[in-house]
Structure formats: structure tokens, C-alpha cells
Amino acid sequence: MIELQHLEKKYVNETSGEIFYAVKDLSLVFPDGKITALLGPSGCGKTTTLRMINRLIEPTGGQILLDGQDIMAQRPEDLRRQIGYVIQQIGLFPHLSVVQNVATVPDLLGRPRAQTRERARELLELVGLEPGQFADKHPHELSGGQAQRVGVARALAADPPVLLMDEPFGALDPLARDKLQEAFLDIQRRLQKTIVLVTHDIDEALRLGDRVALLTGGELAQFGTPNDLVRHPESEFVRQFLGEDALLRQLAGLTAAQLAQPGDATGLPQISGTLNVRSALSVMLGQRSDALAVLDAHGQVQGVLTWQALEEAG
């Protein structure tokens, strides 16, 4: 669990002496095993907040507790080796092979080489890269999506309980981003890491976040589940930031499987359970049916998605 207590980062302009708060009196708890999205417009202090957690930036006030321990009690390097870190620029080491990149942190921790390499190959597999094909490649031989998969594998290599991600999918084209988000959710379902995900993309926050912390001007505007923010915005800013179509956007973040209920599916148009609900809605309208049969990965009917369930969700 990561706790921010009255966290503050202020910058003093050297010439004018003006004080600027990049982050101000920010108190937040990032729950264990969940993805918390730090959402907000550009310049609202997301990156600053994230980088204070692994001490790439030192706070000017307040404190951060990691499992109850003040993070300032450790050497920054030791702290960082227990926290995975993924950035938009990916930042793979261009002179090292893929497997060497992934093995960086275990190497720094002095783990035996053979064991480290074995683990690196497992991680490549986990992020969807065939080790035989990719282990010995160099970063410049990878596509953006593949490179960021390696970035994620590197962050996971020492099995850190916490993962910090700064716009990890931001530099990818929409297709690669979609695939990687999907893979990422799949990995998280298995690993249950405590993840802080910085994004300015509302859809991404609603889709990936178990919780969303919306920031503005370095301060917390609202913290809650995606549902809370969409249905019960606490201020005009939150409502406006999420936009008029927030409900539809949220539906896009839910899968048909999540809203499917037991029921008789005979004769209903069939959709895959991984289809997002917004798309399911258009299938309903197109097929003029107020219920759809939802199939699982093996093509078996796993439930029925009804118009009523959609209404309740939306």
C-alpha cells in the first residue's frame, strides 16, 4: 500500500522568487493489488507525484509511506529496485539485448546470472514476446509496441510489489495501444500488483483504473472508482473534464462479459465476451434485439446481455 500524506512539491522561481506548487497538499491511498489511475490535464502534477514515489523527485513537504514505512528511510537506489518503473519514452538501453534489458534490476541486485536470464525469458513470455525470437534482439529492432512490452517486462523482473507507469501507452499508435492495454490487464489479473498509472487519457483511466485520482493544478479533484467519477462528479471541473459522453466512454471500458447475466440465450445474436459494451450496444441496435448471447473464449455461451443491464450500467 502506498500512502501519500499532505504531499507537496513547490518550485521557487530563481529570478522572480515566485512560488509554484506542482503538487499541493495531496493525500491519497493507492490500494494493494489495484490499478490506480492518476488522471488530469497536462501540467496538473501527475508525473511529479509519480516520481516522488520512487524519489526521482524529492518532495518539499508531506510524506510517502510504502507499506507503512517512510520512503525517505531508504537509500533511493534501494527503494527504486523494489519499484517497477515504466515511462512513455520506454527508455530501453540501446546497447543491450532485450534479455539483458529485462535482467537489469536482478543484475543490480546481484542475483545469479543464470537464474536471472531464465527469469527474463519467462517475463518475455508473460508480456507476449516469444523469447526464442526476441531475447537476443536489440531495442532498435523492435516496434514501439514490442519495445514497451520489454519495458514492462524489465519493470517486473525483480518481482516488485509496486509498479509506477507514466503514460506507458502514450507513444503507441491506437492499434498497438489497444493490444498492449489488453495484455497489460491480463497480466495484472494474474500478478495483482499495486500499480500507479499516470495518464491524461480519460478512456484509458476509465478502462484500466480500478480507482481514478483526478488531479487539477497539483491538487486532488476527486478520488474514486471510475463509476463514482462518472456518476457522481463532485465538482463542475470533474463533470467537464470527463465530458458529456462520459457514460458512453465508460461503457466502452466495460466488456460484455462483465455485464452478462445468466439467462436463456437460444436464438439470440451472439457476441464475444471481450467485446466492449459500447460495441455491444451498437450490435443490439443493428440487430434490433434487446438481448445478446455472450460467448466465452471457447465459444460457449456464458450469459445474456440485456438492454436492461445496459440501462442499469449506463
Next chain:
Amino acid sequence: MTVARAAGTRRPASARLLALLWPALLLICLIPGVLSNLFAPLSAGIAPDTGGRPLWQLTLIHLQLVLGAELIVLLIGVPLAVFVTRPGRAALMRLTETITGLGQTVPTIAILALAVPTLGLGLPPTVLGLVLYGLVPVVSNGIAGLLAVDKGVLDAARGVGMTSRQRLMRVELPLSLPVLMAGIRTSTVYNVGTATIGAALGAGGLGSLIINGLSQQNTGLVLIGAVLAGLLALSLDALLELVAPGGR
């Protein structure tokens, strides 16, 4: 990017052979009699007298002078480039860049002339001159190479928990090596030329052929010195390129 990398790791065999062309030519020219017979017509028909010392010995002295100075250059230049590129030393780095820039404009002969009164004649002022000149490209390329390391890569290196020393050794130096190597090549090649001037101070080497040739008005002797120095410079350049890591 891909092309440069491929060229760096797996240089085609033809390029390797070509790189050995200059050293081979140099060795042929060092066979006793080859050059002196070639240039005899320019020395009134008499094979030029090289002062009792075989050419290979003069070349070896020259090479030792250049490589010895280059070693000192590396021992000073690389740490200096590293030192001034650490955070919080921007002013010092600009100062260093200005000085190295200026260094290029001061004539060699001026440095040598200034060094003689304090260091006397012979090896010391020559080595000083070679080191000062050699430092210019090594320091400026060293700085440029270190500054060019991708900021995202550096951030990642910090983020994964590397100490500043580990970042330097594992990331910054390996990534700036191609640029640094280019500086080392330039520095070495220049100094083959600069070292000929050292002969005027009695440091020996191929420059003594040129000086003797000039004083005896023996064009053949001058040319032998110049050709050997030229071939030595080209050989070192080719060999250093061969061992240099490719850019990426």
C-alpha cells in the same frame, strides 16, 4: 540507425581488408632501400642519408611518442569530460568547451615555443604540446557524446535503481563511446603531424628526417619523412576505425 549498427558490429570483409591497406603500405616502405631508392632522383642521384638510423626505428619512436601522448590524453581527457558533464556543472562545462575551442586556434609552434623555456628541449615540451593538442578533440567529443545520451534512457537508468557510478559505467560511457572514439581518432591522427614538429626540439622521430632534409636541402629526405608520417597517420586512422564500435 539499423544501417549504422550493422556496419558497426559486422563490418564487411572488404572494408576490413581496405583498413589493412595503409599499414601494409607503411610496412613495405619500411623495408630498407625501398623509399631511399624511390626518392634518389630528388637527392642528386644519391640515396638520401637517414642519419644512421633505420627508418623503422624512427617510425617506431614516432609511434611511441604519439601513442604515449594519447594515453596521457585519455587519462586526463575522459575523466575531464565526465567531470564537467555531471549535473550542476553547466558553467564549468561551457568554460571547458570554450577553452578547447580556443586551443584549436593556437598554433602548435607557439605552444612548443612557450614550453621550451620552462621544460627545456627534447621530450618534455613535445609531449606537453601533443597532450594539449590531443586533448581538444577528445574532450569536446567526450562532452558531446555524453550530452547526446538519450534523456529517456538516463531517466530509465535512474528509475531502475542504478547509482550515478553505475549509470556512468553501464549506460553513459558505452553509449557515448562511438563519438568519443571519433575524437580519439582525430586526436591521434593530428598528433602524428604535430609530433614531426617535436623533432625541432630534439624529440626524434620522423620529424628529424624532415628537419635534416631541410637543413641539407635534400628534398628526398624531406619526402621520406613526410610520406612515412602520412602513412603512419592513415594507418592509425584505419586501425582505430576498425576497432571502434559502430554508431547507433
